[in-house]
Amino acid sequence: MSLARAIETGDVALLPSRRDEEWRWTDLRGLIRAAPPPSPEWDGPLAPGPFSGVEAEEVLIVNGRGPDRIAVGPGERRTVALRLIAAPNAGSHLSRLAITVGEGAELTLLESHEGAGEAYLTAGDLTIDLAPGARVERIVMGVESESGVAVSIAKVRAAPSARFEQTVLVSGARRERVETVVEHPGAGASVRLDGVYLLADRRHSDITTVVTHAGVDGVTDQLVKGVVDGQARGVFQGRIVVARGADQTDARMGHHALILSDRAEVDAKPELEIFADDVACAHGNTIGALDEEALFYAAQRGIPPDEARALLIQAYVGEVVDRIAHEGARDVARAWVAQRMGGSL
Amino acid sequence: MTALLSIRDLSARVEEKEILSNLSLDVPSGEVHAIMGPNGAGKSTLSYVLTGRPGYEVTNGSVTLAGEDLLELEPSERAARGVFLSFQYPLEIPGVPALTFLRTALNAQRKARGEAEIAAPDFLRLVRAKAAALKIDFDMLKRALNVGFSGGEKKRMEILQMAVLEPKLAILDETDSGLDIDAMRIVAEGVNALRSPDRGMLIITHYQRLLDYIRPDRVHVLAGGRIVASGGPELAHQLEAEGYDRYASLAA
Numbered sequence: 001m002s003l004a005r006a007i008e009t010g011d012v013a014l015l016p017s018r019r020d021e022e023w024r025w026t027d028l029r030g031l032i033r034a035a036p037p038p039s040p041e042w043d044g045p046l047a048p049g050p051f052s053g054v055e056a057e058e059v060l061i062v063n064g065r066g067p068d069r070i071a072v073g074p075g076e077r078r079t080v081a082l083r084l085i086a087a088p089n090a091g092s093h094l095s096r097l098a099i100t101v102g103e104g105a106e107l108t109l110l111e112s113h114e115g116a117g118e119a120y121l122t123a124g125d126l127t128i129d130l131a132p133g134a135r136v137e138r139i140v141m142g143v144e145s146e147s148g149v150a151v152s153i154a155k156v157r158a159a160p161s162a163r164f165e166q167t168v169l170v171s172g173a174r175r176e177r178v179e180t181v182v183e184h185p186g187a188g189a190s191v192r193l194d195g196v197y198l199l200a201d202r203r204h205s206d207i208t209t210v211v212t213h214a215g216v217d218g219v220t221d222q223l224v225k226g227v228v229d230g231q232a233r234g235v236f237q238g239r240i241v242v243a244r245g246a247d248q249t250d251a252r253m254g255h256h257a258l259i260l261s262d263r264a265e266v267d268a269k270p271e272l273e274i275f276a277d278d279v280a281c282a283h284g285n286t287i288g289a290l291d292e293e294a295l296f297y298a299a300q301r302g303i304p305p306d307e308a309r310a311l312l313i314q315a316y317v318g319e320v321v322d323r324i325a326h327e328g329a330r331d332v333a334r335a336w337v338a339q340r341m342g343g344s345l
Numbered sequence: 346m347t348a349l350l351s352i353r354d355l356s357a358r359v360e361e362k363e364i365l366s367n368l369s370l371d372v373p374s375g376e377v378h379a380i381m382g383p384n385g386a387g388k389s390t391l392s393y394v395l396t397g398r399p400g401y402e403v404t405n406g407s408v409t410l411a412g413e414d415l416l417e418l419e420p421s422e423r424a425a426r427g428v429f430l431s432f433q434y435p436l437e438i439p440g441v442p443a444l445t446f447l448r449t450a451l452n453a454q455r456k457a458r459g460e461a462e463i464a465a466p467d468f469l470r471l472v473r474a475k476a477a478a479l480k481i482d483f484d485m486l487k488r489a490l491n492v493g494f495s496g497g498e499k500k501r502m503e504i505l506q507m508a509v510l511e512p513k514l515a516i517l518d519e520t521d522s523g524l525d526i527d528a529m530r531i532v533a534e535g536v537n538a539l540r541s542p543d544r545g546m547l548i549i550t551h552y553q554r555l556l557d558y559i560r561p562d563r564v565h566v567l568a569g570g571r572i573v574a575s576g577g578p579e580l581a582h583q584l585e586a587e588g589y590d591r592y593a594s595l596a597a
Contacts, residue, residue, distance in 0.1 A: 300424055
């Protein structure tokens with residue numbers, strides 16, 4: 001990853017730019033003139049993470065320092081709160097982590113990207129390997145500061161009959177990108193790649209996913225919803241590739257966004273590339289405003305405009321939140337949406 | 346005694362087109378008034394002007410509810426003061442269970458009036474009783490409001506909301522449209538159960554048949570944006586027999 005090399009060398013010329021098709025809406029080269037200095041160690045206190053109320057083992061990676069692997073043995077069931085933290089003194093750093101999940105094991109990964117500092121540049125480089133029959137539910141919560149630039153790229157390799165489910169919950173940063181690249185074997189494996197972005201002010205967030213179905217009989221289901229206000233910008237890039245021979249693939253992608261302000265923007269690129277026969281693939285993409293008629297109906301029943309908007313928006317993104325399987329994480333996600341609405345985004 | 350609802354010389358337009366023209370009408374507390382008229386007479390416009398729908402501009406006249414100027418208030422404030430409109434085409438609200446919507450509405454109105462929120466068990470007890478009276482399956486209230494409901498179910502949901510919110514002034518806009526006889530009977534019983542000395546009602550309808558079930562105290566004919574005739578319940582029968590033709594000239 002050229003971003004990783006840029007951070008390691010401090011050479012901003014290596015940052016991805018708008019000339020890279022996959023980065024054209026999240027141009028880092030044009031944004032960052034000089035790389036922040038390498039992040040030093042942090043030995044100060046840390047605020048509780050967004051999943052601190054959920055019972056889980058905590059794994060800390062602070063300013064890029066922490067364990068470099070998590071191994072879940074065959075048949076094990078674990079819930080891990082993985083906190084990738086840019087501490088108040090953070091400059092630029094890279095966090096690398098390899099996660100392996102053994103045969104028949106189950107991992108709930110509550111992953112938070114927490115930016116406590118200012119003007120930092122961070123990159124996460126994760127690999128997640130699922131053995132046959134393994135199950136992973138990954139919830140990614142981005143809590144970045146508005147001056148930070150944070151990119152996370154996860155490479156997921158699923159074995160036959162594995163199940164990988166993901167929900168990304170982001171509220172943006174100066175630039176924020178959560179990218180997930182999945183090698184899908186088909187073979188009874190299933191993948192869910194959901195996301196919610198709630199963006200206000202001048203924040204930016206980019207949810208990018210690539211799923212490649214390599215074999216017959218695989219399922220991918222994706223639902224991403226976003227709401228943008230102020231001068232915020234939401235980016236969704238979703239690509240599903242069905243390779244030659246990956247017959248009987250069932251792949252569905254939906255991306256839907258609400259734009260609340262005429263200065264906010266959503267850029268979406270849903271792509272299906274199908275080289276196989278006998279597949280069921282569909283995608284839907286809608287971008288619109290809140291329904292004025294529904295707002296008047298709610299007002300006529302006595303619900304004031306701000307409350308009506310919050311009610312309708314919570315219902316809108318609630319469809320995604322309801323798909324989170326882990327109950328504690330689902331409650332955290334609901335509270336996150338409600339709290340964002342309380343500040344009217 | 347002043348009327349509950351008092352409309353004086355009301356003119357209103359939509360996109361530069363004048364729809365209501367010096368309309369005056371009084372509805373005292375405890376009475377049910379029907380407004381009948383041909384299509385395009387301004388019946389629905391009147392309901393939207395009274396409830397403050399955006400896009401409807403009042404150019405002249407006044408509207409008061411129990412002496413208070415309604416036109417100065419936001420739609421949600423009018424609702425909290427006791428104005429309820431049963432929509433001709435109730436909106437679907439995806440993702441919001443009917444119970445959640447109704448509890449949010451009731452508590453918002455209570456808050457606006459400086460009252461305490463209703464406790465959850467009391468709310469459920471209240472809704473259960475009202476739903477049973479309207480033959481609404483309680484489980485339906487756990488579904489997203491009006492999403493996938495039939496026309497009759499939507500109209501019953503409107504009456505249920507009215508029963509729970511207990512407005513001072515209920516406006517029913519074409520509540521009979523899309524209802525079969527059985528559904529209309531249930532809806533009419535629901536409305537009649539809400540007749541009260543403390544409440545006024547305005548029934549807007551094109552046809553007389555709903556008025557066989559909800560007997561009005563007064564009937565008004567709306568044509569060309571104003572009230573052109575008023576009378577007792579017999580006027581509705583006369584309109585049914587003779588049509589609206591004779592009022593077309595009065596309206597011009």
